[in-house]
Amino acid sequence: MKRPKPSYVVRPETAVLTRGFDPRLSVGSARPAVFRSSTYVFSSPESAARAFDIALGRARPAVGESVDLIYSRLSHPNAEILEDQIVPLEQGASAAAVFNSGMAAISTLLLTFCPPGTALVHSTPLYGGTQLLLRSLLEPLGVRTIAVDAGDTAGLAVAIASTAKLRLVFVETPANPTLRMTDIRSAVESARRHPDAPLVAVDNTFLGPSFQHPLQLGADLAVYSATKYLAGFSDMLAGVVLARDGGLVATLRGMRAVLGNILQPDECWLLNTRLVTVPLRMNRQSKNAQRIAEAIASHPAVRRVHYPSLETDPEQCRIRDAQCDYPGGIVTLDLHGGRPAAFTFLRGLRIAKNAVSLGGVESLACHPRTTTHSEMTLEELDRAGVTEGMVRLSVGIEDWRDLLADVRAALDAIAPAG
Numbered sequence: 001m002k003r004p005k006p007s008y009v010v011r012p013e014t015a016v017l018t019r020g021f022d023p024r025l026s027v028g029s030a031r032p033a034v035f036r037s038s039t040y041v042f043s044s045p046e047s048a049a050r051a052f053d054i055a056l057g058r059a060r061p062a063v064g065e066s067v068d069l070i071y072s073r074l075s076h077p078n079a080e081i082l083e084d085q086i087v088p089l090e091q092g093a094s095a096a097a098v099f100n101s102g103m104a105a106i107s108t109l110l111l112t113f114c115p116p117g118t119a120l121v122h123s124t125p126l127y128g129g130t131q132l133l134l135r136s137l138l139e140p141l142g143v144r145t146i147a148v149d150a151g152d153t154a155g156l157a158v159a160i161a162s163t164a165k166l167r168l169v170f171v172e173t174p175a176n177p178t179l180r181m182t183d184i185r186s187a188v189e190s191a192r193r194h195p196d197a198p199l200v201a202v203d204n205t206f207l208g209p210s211f212q213h214p215l216q217l218g219a220d221l222a223v224y225s226a227t228k229y230l231a232g233f234s235d236m237l238a239g240v241v242l243a244r245d246g247g248l249v250a251t252l253r254g255m256r257a258v259l260g261n262i263l264q265p266d267e268c269w270l271l272n273t274r275l276v277t278v279p280l281r282m283n284r285q286s287k288n289a290q291r292i293a294e295a296i297a298s299h300p301a302v303r304r305v306h307y308p309s310l311e312t313d314p315e316q317c318r319i320r321d322a323q324c325d326y327p328g329g330i331v332t333l334d335l336h337g338g339r340p341a342a343f344t345f346l347r348g349l350r351i352a353k354n355a356v357s358l359g360g361v362e363s364l365a366c367h368p369r370t371t372t373h374s375e376m377t378l379e380e381l382d383r384a385g386v387t388e389g390m391v392r393l394s395v396g397i398e399d400w401r402d403l404l405a406d407v408r409a410a411l412d413a414i415a416p417a418g
């Protein structure tokens with residue numbers, strides 16, 4: 001008698017090392033090989049026809065059927081390995097699609113699910129590129145966009161309930177750079193009550209996949225700039241979308257083949273090697289950031305430190321406790337003395353580098369109002385709370401005592417402590 005395979009459930013850190021890669025398909029290599037081909041040789045003309053039927057949605061693969069690869073813009077082995085191996089990191093995901101940047105992932109998602117004549121509700125502020133995409137491409141194409149301030153739970157519910165032809169609710173939480181949190185579960189509940197059954201997508205770049213789990217909270221899609229924490233070394237661009245429903249991912253892959261923005265084999269291989277250390281890096285970054293945020297909150301140069309564990313607003317604390325496991329590696333300082341103070345601080349840093357981007361093993365700092373958020377109007381910046389004295393710090397994996405000394409010295413250059 002054939003014994004059933006023992007079923008076992010492992011945690012994400014184990015699954016990412018043991019699931020989704022079959023060494024036999026890489027001539028026994030313990031880690032994936034790189035397949036750089038642009039095109040694949042068919043096993044027979046019939047298999048070629050079958051592969052096209054499946055790729056173009058005219059047929060569905062049978063259980064256990066091995067389908068020939070076609071052409072790398074559609075898919076390739078390294079994309080498939082990466083997509084299988086990243087799924088265990090995102091709680092609740094069943095499938096993933098990889099793109100050649102975070103913006104490629106976001107633009108493909110919006111173009112796929114928000115056709116002309118439909119509407120989209122989103123939190124604000126958004127990542128600058130996403131905001132520009134809405135304004136310069138989606139709106140001219142005839143997609144109505146409705147913005148709701150980050151953290152405004154009641155406002156988001158009203159906007160969702162009162163928007164006709166709503167196809168997508170797009171939430172970025174915590175917001176960049178203010179770290180204001182938006183209630184994912186409440187957005188999902190409002191979307192479920194809407195007659196058009198809009199999808200809910202969460203840009204989970206800042207806290208995911210280790211500390212925030214949108215799919216577990218009911219969201220349909222989790223979106224990443226994998227350039228940040230997933231890749232983790234500030235040396236590549238990538239984007240990922242994960243979903244509970246594999247059908248949504250299949251639809252996205254179809255649009256990806258049309259737009260031609262799949263992640264290339266070498267980049268897939270590189271990102272694949274980084275997945276196994278995501279929880280290690282993110283845990284260290286969050287611990288470092290928390291120690292620094294808490295230590296400098298009372299420095300005389302500091303007006304306020306924006307950081308989830310230092311939050312005092314009851315509604316923000318409620319959202320944090322409901323959806324964030326740990327506060328994460330981004331600390332935003334609001335300094336007394338406006339832009340001159342912020343620039344003095346940036347010039348004074350010796351370890352943290354003055355650069356945009358975030359999530360890498362090295363600490364980075366920037367002035368959002370004049371860089372990452374300079375596309376916004378002055379009115380939008382003020383409304384979103386992006387002040388002249390604001391500096392966003394992406395905390396790396398250096399020794400936190402050295403980082404704290406670096407930040408303190410740069411703060412002392414503005415206003416010496418005691």
Ligand SMILES: *Cc1c(COP(=O)(O)O)cnc(C)c1O
Nearest residue numbers: 101102103127203205225227238
């Ligand atoms: C960086 C970033 C993006 C865009 O990702 P790219 O990889 O730079 O294209 C989108 N959303 C957030 C929150 C980001 O930080």
